Amino acid sequence: MNHARYHTTRLFCYGALLLALLIAPWAGLYPVLGAKILCYALFACAFHLLLGYTGLASLGHAAFLGVGGYVAGYSVKAWSLPPELALLAGLIVGALMGLVMGYISIRRSGIYFTMITLALAQLVYFLCVQIPYTGGEDGLQGIDRGTLFGLFDLQNDRTMYYTALAISVAAFLFIARVVHSPFGQALKAIKDNEPRAVSLGYHPPRYKLIVFMLSAALTGLAGALKAISLGFVTLSDVHWMTSGHALLMTLVGGLGTLSGPVIGALVLVILENKIGELGAFLASVTGIGWFATLGESVMMIMGIVFVVCVLAFRRGIMGELEALRRRLPPTPKRELES
């Protein structure tokens, strides 16, 4: 009974979130910022598909995001590909890179896995600095959004936003499907106790590689979507610090919760965008001039959020809500029943 109620509540929450996202551009949210939030939400969800269900923390996902973006941007600029094909290209390139990087990195686990993915991402970063197709230090600028399926003109910011929303929701449902499938259950079994899973006849490396590929493919898609909606790709997208961003979003939103990364992305992208204004506001209220420079110290703020989260807020926003729900006394309705 209680479980069913919980399920209804959760569905209701998702419905409310979706509704909020649907009306957001009409309620004052700048659609391009909205699209950016959705891209990062997709990125964080893809990242969390790997971290949350295999326990493997990758610091190499920036490579998939950046290269996915570069491929989409380049194919639009050089070959005038329509946006749907550019997005598909980002997805495929992400998957292929995931196959290669996953094959190399899943040979080790734990902290070594993280260091390997970081080193591989650095390799990709240096490649991107050197090859001519990425535009080097300038990046790719002025990527044309084009017309989706020849029907929807993406030059319109709101159309772009809803396209991004449709893609993100589809990807989210896909991830939920994967997690709740027999495949997802096997992943959970491997994460909990790898030797046991092996003795039950599962072959963990194959599962890890598949989920790494899925995660990389969705990250490539997120990169392509970001390139098309924002119109540019730069080296900072491939820099490993971007993987740190995804990690932070997951942590803030709540590790191990399906919706956590979405919430984390929402909070952090908005924080990053508004931090200058926030600083100016704090400076004017408190009279401390230092706050006005807050906008330039995004790196430091990120670091502080990291430290605070690890020390005091490990469950993240969704995890805390969940814990709160468990702690609350049973609802009055139950008393009526008994």
Added chain:
Amino acid sequence: MEIFGMPVQALLAQLMIGLVNGCFYAVLSLGLAVIFGMLHVINFTHGAMFMLGALLSWAGLHYFELNYWAMLFLAPLIVGLFGIVLERLFLKRIYKLDYLYGLLLTLGLTLIIEGAVRSAYGVSGKPYGPAPISGVSDLGFIMIPNYRLWVIVASLLVCAATWYTIERTRLGAYLRAATENPKLVESFGINVPMMVSLTFGFGVALAAFAGVLAAPIMQVSALTGQHMIVIVFAVVVIGGMGSILGTVVTGIGLGLVEALTKVYYPEASSMVMFLVMVLVLLIRPNGLFGGGE
């Protein structure tokens, strides 16, 4: 005489530079491995500590007129104390948790340190001025600046001293025992938490020492650490963190490989160490010198 179309003199000169860089990698990876052995935390701040060491040496010279030799002693001391404070304040709270949180916490601290230095000094490197040891030595087959010779000697001495302390002294024996079984060692009346703090302090002091050595020959900037830490990660993945000798050999070897690539195919010089890492992982997934998980 030429080797593959490259004059031997030029080749040797590049290899010497590679050897110097390799020494930095070796000292840094050594500190990282010592910390990991005791704390089971991969210290992401290591690159930032290297940068702090270099910055302190620069600051000592320009603000307080403390010369290089004073800072070679003072900077590791200051950074080591800073490390102990960080360990006492933050790191000791996460030892019982998943390895992931140690990584996240030190990553966060790195961002704070680098962000602070960046907002104070910008991202461009600080020129140190002339190296504290001038002159050039003729080793018969090659001419080498005395300062670089000093860096090589000092790094190798520090590595050897660390090896000796850990493998051959009573303190080292306590340390190794506490790594194996902290509870048991504690029951013999040894203050293990104190030892953990000191180990962390010592590890980051090593990084700062390398930073001071690097200051006169590398333009160290706020973001140098980020670059260094990734290379150091590649070194410990290749060498494993189990053996001190393995770590040092891998560090120096990678410096030499990087130098050789700079001579024959400069475009790949920034990537070659990661390619070596991939190769090693494909052939010997556990690293060249074993190194357990």
